[in-house]
Amino acid sequence: MTWHEELTKQGYRISGPRRRIMELLSDTRTPLTPALIHKHLALEGKPLSLASVYRALDLLAELNLLCQVYFSDGTLGYMAHTGGHHHHVLCRRCNRSMEFGGHEDLDELTERVQAETGYVINEHLLQFYGLCPSCAALRQELA
Amino acid sequence: MTWHEELTKQGYRISGPRRRIMELLSDTRTPLTPALIHKHLALEGKPLSLASVYRALDLLAELNLLCQVYFSDGTLGYMAHTGGHHHHVLCRRCNRSMEFGGHEDLDELTERVQAETGYVINEHLLQFYGLCPSCAALRQELA
DNA sequence: GTAATATTGAGAAACTTTCTCAATAAGGAA
DNA sequence: TTCCTTATTGAGAAAGTTTCTCAATATTAC
Ligand SMILES: [Mn+2]
Ligand SMILES: [Mn+2]
Ligand SMILES: [Zn+2]
Ligand SMILES: [Zn+2]
Secondary structure (H helix, E strand, C coil), X not given: CCHHHHXXXXXXXXXHHHHHHHHHHHXXXXXXXXXXXXXXXXXXXXXXXXXXXXXXXHHHHHCCCEEEEECCCCCEEEEECCCXXXXXXXXXCCCCEEEEECCCCCHHHHHHXXXXXXXXXXXXXXXXXXXXXXXHHHHHHHC | CCHHHHHHHCCCCCCHHHHHHHHHHHCCCCCECHHHXXXXXHHCCCCCCHHHHHHHHHHHHHCCCEEEEXXXXXXXXXXXXXXXXXXXXXXXXXXXXXXXXXXXXXXXXXXHHHHHHCCEEEEEEXXXXXXXXXXXXXXXXXX
């Protein structure tokens, strides 16, 4: 199901701001913060109200059309959601981010932690940080 | 090594604000945000400048005397660091948080993701969310 | 095309974090 | 203990981020 269809199915309209944000994030390989999104769209010639950026991001993330990703400094960015349960690896240097399938890799650990702590666990946050291939190569050259 | 010793070893002073924040967080079982810490200390009678709260938290986290923990709504809180590599489980209802040993449970997954993505991974962010034992019990009663 | 109304824009307001610099206090030396 | 050096704090301004309000606009159904 496309994001158009998902929005429509849930009774929301396909508005300009929503479309522009989905398109921008689909074309970008790094997570973008609300401020960055606002800036990018302004550079395209037609600025978007910052309030609309926040509103659209909230809705699209709520509907699982976008993912929230934490930079290593803790700020929150957004990426297009390609589908399925997954997590992200981020490059500390250029912020380029890739997905990896989450599958049930944490199932075993989740069981252990539930047993150890007595908590009932129903969600997790997982991200990896490091260097992307090109930044790692660059670092090799300089060494 | 105690946090006193660690601060001293690194050439930092044992100041009132740093001591009060370490003591507060050591006595608290939920992560606290800067604003909450500021409020708690003010209620103790002697308010602390909010700027000092931020400065102390930054330093203490930098020295690994405190851990940063994300609430499920994305806001960042701090807890005393008890030592060793670990992660946290948070209760969505009461925010009570427990540690669990990180050991090398992610090593296998880390290897797989490095192979799949080509990234060189050197850090990870992991947290679990759910219900603590007492909140889960409460929920049972109401059902 | 028209009507109903969901959504946006603009700016105010609230909230969070950082910055500046004079005053204070911690730690080492005498 | 007292004095000296200077790291640290307090207070408030400033910068940055997120939310709110409401009239104007744009989308969708008919
Ligand atoms: Mn997963
Ligand atoms: Mn770990
Ligand atoms: Zn990179
Ligand atoms: Zn609880």
